Amino acid sequence: MIPGPTPVPETVLRAIGRHPIGHRSSEFQGLVKRTSEQLRWLHQTTNDVLVITGSGTAAMEAGIINTLSKGDKVLCGANGKFGERWVKVAKAYGLEVTVIKEEWGKPLDPNKFKIELEADTKKEIRAVILTHSETSTGVINDLKSISEHVQLHGNALTIADCVTSLGACNVPMDEWKLDVVASGSQKGYMIPPGLSFVAMSDKAWKAYERSNLPKFYLDLGLYKSTCLKNSNPFTPAVNLYFGLEKSLSIMESEGLLNIFKRHSRHKDAVQAAMKAMKLPLFAPETHGSPSITAVAPNSINAEELRKAVLKNFDILLAGGQDHLKGKVFRIGHLGFVNDRDILMAIAAIEATLKSLTLNEAMPGIGVAAATEILA
Amino acid sequence: MIPGPTPVPETVLRAIGRHPIGHRSSEFQGLVKRTSEQLRWLHQTTNDVLVITGSGTAAMEAGIINTLSKGDKVLCGANGKFGERWVKVAKAYGLEVTVIKEEWGKPLDPNKFKIELEADTKKEIRAVILTHSETSTGVINDLKSISEHVQLHGNALTIADCVTSLGACNVPMDEWKLDVVASGSQKGYMIPPGLSFVAMSDKAWKAYERSNLPKFYLDLGLYKSTCLKNSNPFTPAVNLYFGLEKSLSIMESEGLLNIFKRHSRHKDAVQAAMKAMKLPLFAPETHGSPSITAVAPNSINAEELRKAVLKNFDILLAGGQDHLKGKVFRIGHLGFVNDRDILMAIAAIEATLKSLTLNEAMPGIGVAAATEILA
Numbered sequence: 001m002i003p004g005p006t007p008v009p010e011t012v013l014r015a016i017g018r019h020p021i022g023h024r025s026s027e028f029q030g031l032v033k034r035t036s037e038q039l040r041w042l043h044q045t046t047n048d049v050l051v052i053t054g055s056g057t058a059a060m061e062a063g064i065i066n067t068l069s070k071g072d073k074v075l076c077g078a079n080g081k082f083g084e085r086w087v088k089v090a091k092a093y094g095l096e097v098t099v100i101k102e103e104w105g106k107p108l109d110p111n112k113f114k115i116e117l118e119a120d121t122k123k124e125i126r127a128v129i130l131t132h133s134e135t136s137t138g139v140i141n142d143l144k145s146i147s148e149h150v151q152l153h154g155n156a157l158t159i160a161d162c163v164t165s166l167g168a169c170n171v172p173m174d175e176w177k178l179d180v181v182a183s184g185s186q187k188g189y190m191i192p193p194g195l196s197f198v199a200m201s202d203k204a205w206k207a208y209e210r211s212n213l214p215k216f217y218l219d220l221g222l223y224k225s226t227c228l229k230n231s232n233p234f235t236p237a238v239n240l241y242f243g244l245e246k247s248l249s250i251m252e253s254e255g256l257l258n259i260f261k262r263h264s265r266h267k268d269a270v271q272a273a274m275k276a277m278k279l280p281l282f283a284p285e286t287h288g289s290p291s292i293t294a295v296a297p298n299s300i301n302a303e304e305l306r307k308a309v310l311k312n313f314d315i316l317l318a319g320g321q322d323h324l325k326g327k328v329f330r331i332g333h334l335g336f337v338n339d340r341d342i343l344m345a346i347a348a349i350e351a352t353l354k355s356l357t358l359n360e361a362m363p364g365i366g367v368a369a370a371t372e373i374l375a
Numbered sequence: 376m377i378p379g380p381t382p383v384p385e386t387v388l389r390a391i392g393r394h395p396i397g398h399r400s401s402e403f404q405g406l407v408k409r410t411s412e413q414l415r416w417l418h419q420t421t422n423d424v425l426v427i428t429g430s431g432t433a434a435m436e437a438g439i440i441n442t443l444s445k446g447d448k449v450l451c452g453a454n455g456k457f458g459e460r461w462v463k464v465a466k467a468y469g470l471e472v473t474v475i476k477e478e479w480g481k482p483l484d485p486n487k488f489k490i491e492l493e494a495d496t497k498k499e500i501r502a503v504i505l506t507h508s509e510t511s512t513g514v515i516n517d518l519k520s521i522s523e524h525v526q527l528h529g530n531a532l533t534i535a536d537c538v539t540s541l542g543a544c545n546v547p548m549d550e551w552k553l554d555v556v557a558s559g560s561q562k563g564y565m566i567p568p569g570l571s572f573v574a575m576s577d578k579a580w581k582a583y584e585r586s587n588l589p590k591f592y593l594d595l596g597l598y599k600s601t602c603l604k605n606s607n608p609f610t611p612a613v614n615l616y617f618g619l620e621k622s623l624s625i626m627e628s629e630g631l632l633n634i635f636k637r638h639s640r641h642k643d644a645v646q647a648a649m650k651a652m653k654l655p656l657f658a659p660e661t662h663g664s665p666s667i668t669a670v671a672p673n674s675i676n677a678e679e680l681r682k683a684v685l686k687n688f689d690i691l692l693a694g695g696q697d698h699l700k701g702k703v704f705r706i707g708h709l710g711f712v713n714d715r716d717i718l719m720a721i722a723a724i725e726a727t728l729k730s731l732t733l734n735e736a737m738p739g740i741g742v743a744a745a746t747e748i749l750a
Contacts, residue, residue, distance in 0.1 A: 022693075053612075054433070216463065234429075316397055
């Protein structure tokens with residue numbers, strides 16, 4: 001129950017355990033062709049979705065360095081570990097970064113973006129970079145509204161880290177006019193880590209033409225031209241591709257709306273359980289990520305609870321990152337997760353809490369609250 | 376029988392098909408610790424070997440951009456597709472490149488490196504970049520001698536693409552004083568593509584401190600500091616790590632010397648067979664790669680032969696790349712390959728040749744020549 005690597009269906013694992021095939025073979029080209037179509041479906045886009053062998057960070061970095069040039073002005077939303085990471089990436093490449101900061105656990109304020117964008121009458125801001133679902137805090141940011149402000153600005157691109165939102169909630173790339181959408185395999189995709197994905201709008205490809213940041217392995221122009229030939233510029237992680245095709249087929253069978261509903265129900269159920277157990281949610285209830293719920297218990301060290309749940313029940317919860325270590329634990333409900341997993345995790349947390357703190361909350365109260373939501 | 380993805384042992388595939396575990400778990404840290412020790416053994420080095428989720432190109436690019444700065448002078452050996460690729464990478468990052476060129480199929484001339492390095496009395500050359508085993512042509516370059524010339528120069532680094540030499544022939548990093556050694560999982564490692572490896576000497580790490588090329592996902596400083604904690608800076612391809620541990624254990628059981636002998640025998644056997652069949656070797660016999668033999672048949676289109684071998688025998692040979700397409704086919708004998716595979720491939724080529732060209736060479740003559748070497 002961590003936000004990645006997420007659980008992997010048995011059939012996907014079996015596909016991954018196949019013997020690899022040549023990545024220049026016609027069999028593999030067929031696989032690339034089929035997954036390309038599936039990926040467009042998942043992104044709700046007509047753009048090509050490019051596949052990089054690498055982590056989500058590689059995809060996000062690719063989105064940034066393929067559309068921008070040294071000295072370009074960008075706005076970066078930072079309300080958690082990943083938002084802060086994109087600030088670091090942007091600075092590493094010499095971009096001029098204005099950070100739109102919020103405390104960890106609070107959502108980004110779209111209005112602050114609006115103000116900065118409206119004040120930029122010279123249209124110098126080249127991109128707005130932000131994280132949709134902030135995995136470190138369980139906050140979902142209002143990507144749609146922020147993208148609308150970027151549209152009104154006209155010149156800037158919206159570069160979105162959708163690593164833990166894509167395949168969990170609605171991220172209609174074309175409808176929301178997102179210019180770069182980055183994601184990673186070990187999340188909503190339900191496959192192990194190692195592949196990452198980046199889709200770019202026509203506007204982003206125009207920006208690619210003038211981008212002067214040096215790159216080679218992450219040069220998306222190379223991925224685009226080989227993608228058109230159902231191939232890859234560099235040897236890809238062939239076995240993870242086998243899993244990708246299988247998992248995307250499973251997702252197609254379930255359907256996008258059903259996937260989104262399932263994640264939303266699970267988020268609601270976990271929130272309800274934590275409230276019933278009097279465990280404070282770290283993010284505002286209205287801005288809870290569909291993929292992960294962060295909980296800040298005040299009666300117990302979060303790491304102690306997490307370790308006891310692992311020891312007693314062999315259930316891995318995620319800990320707090322950086323300064324949140326010990327203060328927060330996080331329940332992943334992303335990807336291949338069903339109602340049974342949700343109730344199981346809540347029951348295990350209840351039992352562990354009781355054993356550690358003699359918490360007055362009667363075991364069962366969280367499960368009952370979650371059950372009501374799931375019913 | 377292609378030079379990558381190479382055959383993968385069944386036990387390695389089974390390891391890869393396991394359910395992933397959390398990459399921040401103590402179980403995974405143990406895995407990183409064990410594989411780090413195994414990787415040092417394979418590289419014959421005391422340096423840390425860093426693991427990147429990406430292709431061999433990512434590892435090689437990382438070696439270049441972590442040790443050099445914009446405008447640095449470098450010598451780049453180019454006698455095939457991969458050597459030429461490193462020229463492109465170096466130029467993409469604004470390095471000042473002197474190309475030491477040889478025709479495809481010819482080995483690099485160490486003396487040309489010596490002359491350039493000796494002429495550089497101002498010691499401005501910062502690195503010599505070259506490919507040890509040139510996969511596109513089946514040529515092994517004399518990395519040892521070239522590295523000796525670099526040592527005499529004193530200031531420059533030796534940055535070596537050992538993607539199809541490491542785990543196939545002797546590449547003693549410390550003894551040869553190589554500064555950067557890059558490799559990839561789908562080669563001698565006997566696991567599917569998706570992981571790549573880069574080891575750096577102390578001298579290379581000193582160069583890292585002054586390197587000003589922008590990077591983040593490929594910033595090896597991040598990999599080094601997390602490696603010391605048995606971890607990774609970004610979510611790694613966990614399942615391929617499972618395979619890595621297993622395959623390196625298999626390699627340890629066989630022993631480095633035996634691995635090198637096996638590859639050398641197979642190279643000799645394939646060369647002898649091709650000569651007996653009157654199929655010209657593309658590389659000089661004395662500079663044949665231990666991993667791959669390129670053959671330039673003059674009586675038949677190489678692609679036609681390759682397709683017929685695939686159709687008739689379900690054996691995939693590699694084709695010629697770029698301008699060699701149709702002129703050359705390549706027999707991979709890299710990684711998990713045994714004597715049976717060698718004889719089988721030769722017999723299949725003989726039978727196919729006979730059916731296509733009514734070649735006067737009696738089927739069996741190549742197999743006989745190879746058998747004599749293998750005996």
